[in-house]
Amino acid sequence: GAGVSQSPSNKVTEKxxxxxxxxxxxxxxxxxxxxRQRLGxxxxxxxxxxxxxxxxxxxxxxxxxxxxxxxxxxxxxTIQRTQQEDSAVYxxxxxxxxxNTIYFGEGSWLTVV
Amino acid sequence: xxxxxQPEDQVNVAEGNPLTVKCTYSVSGNPYxxxxxxxxxxxxxxxxxxxxxxxxxxxxxxxxAEFNKSQTSFHLKKPSALVSDSALYFxxxxxxxxxxxxxxxxxxxxxxxx
Numbered sequence: 025g026a027g028v029s030q031s032p033s034n035k036v037t038e039k040x041x042x043x044x045x046x047x048x049x050x051x052x053x054x055x056x057x058x059x060r061q062r063l064g065x066x067x068x069x070x071x072x073x074x075x076x077x078x079x080x081x082x083x084x085x086x087x088x089x090x091x092x093x094x095x096x097x098x099x100x101x102t103i104q105r106t107q108q109e110d111s112a113v114y115x116x117x118x119x120x121x122x123x124n125t126i127y128f129g130e131g132s133w134l135t136v137v
Numbered sequence: 138x139x140x141x142x143q144p145e146d147q148v149n150v151a152e153g154n155p156l157t158v159k160c161t162y163s164v165s166g167n168p169y170x171x172x173x174x175x176x177x178x179x180x181x182x183x184x185x186x187x188x189x190x191x192x193x194x195x196x197x198x199x200x201x202a203e204f205n206k207s208q209t210s211f212h213l214k215k216p217s218a219l220v221s222d223s224a225l226y227f228x229x230x231x232x233x234x235x236x237x238x239x240x241x242x243x244x245x246x247x248x249x250x251x
Contacts, residue, residue: 028180055237066227066243067181080237115180117239124169124188124231126239128181 026050028129030116036135037106045101045132047116054096057126059115060085067115073099075121106136139164141230143242150218150249158213158226158245166234170211172202175225175244184226187211188233198222218249 029048037043049056058070069083073093084090088106093099103110113131140163150156162168169188173181185196192204202213211228228242 057239059241067241069238069240072237074237083238117181125171125183125186127183128173130180133178 028116028118028127030114030129030132032132033130034133034135036137039108039136040105042102042104043106043134045103045114045134047099047101047118047129049096049099049116049118050127052096052120053118053123053127054121055119055126056093056099057117058091058099058101059117061113061115061131063112070101070114103134106134108136110134111136139230139232139236139238139240141228141240141242143226143228143245145245146243147246147248150247152220152249152251153217156215156218156222156247156249158228158247160211160213160228160242161209162211162228162230163209164230164232164236166232166236168204168209168211169231169233170202170204171229171231171239172196172200172211172213173227173229173241175227177224181227184213218247220249220251223247223249 031046054075056073059067071091072080088104091101115131117126117128119126142161171186172184187204195201225244231239
């Protein structure tokens with residue numbers, strides 16, 4: 025596609041429910057990142073995928089968070105048993121293997137009530 | 138570990154005046170440096186980057202940034218600010234020696250007033 029596409033754009037969920045967020049990368053972009061941005065704060069790295077290599081999961085805040093990506097396709101970020109502190113914008117970004125610029129999607133706005 | 142500091146939470150500028158948004162970084166290898174802009178309720182848009190070469194890089198919307206290795210800085214500048222430049226600006230660094238993670242500063246809110 026022309027840009028990084030994320031869905032849903034907005035999600036309101038009850039505390040304790042599981043949520044799944046989706047990211048469609050720019051075609052041909054092998055590297056994919058997930059970041060979290062809490063209200064009024066900067067970007068917090070969550071996870072990085074590069075092709076079929078083992079992902080860098082060093083930023084995942086707890087075992088309630090997980091992400092999947094098969095090859096160079098869609099990625100999903102799953103948050104289990106959501107808590108109010110999970111409320112944030114979840115941003116996906118991608119880049120080409122040999123490229124330096126990371127391009128962001130519009131984000132998925134998650135509100136846990 | 139790599140890090141980015143944006144010492145100003147907010148910068149206020151009158152329209153038509155020059156603006157500077159400050160950024161300093163720390164990274165073990167060669168720095169790859171980036172500026173992104175975020176408008177309300179939107180994702181981040183790429184403005185410009187420094188990878189190698191000329192220390193002064195030009196980007197979108199008339200913005201430019203100067204890489205200063207001795208001061209480990211990458212300040213964002215524009216000669217004449219517009220009200221429409223009002224937004225949240227993020228500086229980011231990546232280790233050019235093979236690191237994949239892009240580390241962001243906490244952001245600087247730019248407010249351009251008439």
